[in-house]
Amino acid sequence: MNRTRVAFFDVDGTLTTSGSMFRLLAFYLAAMGHPPRVYEERRRELKAMAAIGCPREATNRAYFSGLQGVDAAVLAGVADAWFAAELSTGGYYHEPALAALRRHQERGDHVVLVSGSFPAPLRPIAADLGVEEVWCTEPEIVHGRHTGDLKGPPMIGAAKAEAVRTVLARRGAAPDDCVAYGDHVFDLPMFKAVGSAVVVGGDERLRTSARAHGWPLLPGTLPPPALPLPRTGPGAAARTRPAFHSSHSSFAPTSPTRYEMPETA
Known part of the structure; x- marks a missing residue:
């Protein structure tokens, strides 16, 4: 009997060489005509929270609070243009992890992205990779605009x-037949929920844990290429959008209005 195998991939720093949330924020602010100092100030605020020991969940929530009032459709259009700009650099994907994802797809494994980022940047990534299930942080959107809150906990830890x-329960997959890929110590809970894990780069704590468990290691990412920023407003055409799951949403693959398939600051 064929056994269901699932491969779970973190995104930022695992499949890609850069963080989607900060890079999209820089691109969005430039597209809206803001000077670079606006992005730098926002980035410093979030980095300062991390530097004084704020939990990663708190910095993640703080990032989304900065989106209060943003038109979700405009941000989605900017995200498509941002992703095209990332691809144009020629160094967006982390090749060792991308090759692993392709191997899983070729042998018929179900591939799932699991990320602390959010649908706007993850949709074009998932569509480009041919991945049909993504679990991520879901911002609250009311009347087409971000409220600055989340609809559930950040997709972290x-x-x-x-x-x-x-995912394993819904697919009837045994944890021992499945694998997870990630680059951060906050991916450890995901690793321990499956039978095997692959550490991509990672800090010494994560690599020590990998050695203790016998998990394979992949090289870390190279510094990401500089991102070309827009000089005019957004006008990108919408791409095909996979369905998304948040940490609290129900699984309803036929509904186009939910994040059904399914790093954070």
Whole structure:
């Protein structure tokens, strides 16, 4: 009998060489005509929170609070243009992890992206990779605009493990037949929810854990190429959009209005 195998991939720093949230923010602010100092000030605020020991979930929420009032459709259009700009650099994907993802797809494994980022930047990535299920942080959007709040917990740490367990239960997959890829210590709960893990780069704590568990190691990412920023407003055409899951949403693959398939600051 064929066994269901699932491969779970973190995105930022694992499949890609850069973080989608900060890079999209820089691109969006430039597209809206803001000078570079606006982005730098926002980035410094978030980095300062991390430097004084704020939990990663808190910095993630702070990032989304900065989106209050942003038109979600405009941001989605900018995200498509941002992704095209990332691809134009020729160094967006992390080739060792991308090759692993392609191997899983070629042998018929179900591939799932699990990311602390959010649908706007993840949709074009998932569509480009041919991935049909993504679990991520879901911002609250009311009347077409971001409220600055989230609809559930950020897709970080324990939330990633819960997403993995949900996917395994719905697909009838045994954890021992499945694998997870990630680059950060916050991916450990996801790793422990499956039978095997692959550490991509990672800090010494994560690599120590990998050695203790016998997990394979892949090289870390190279510094990302400079991102070409727009000089005019957004006008990108919408791409085909996969369905998304947030950490709390129900699984309803036929509904186009939910994040059904399914790093954060």
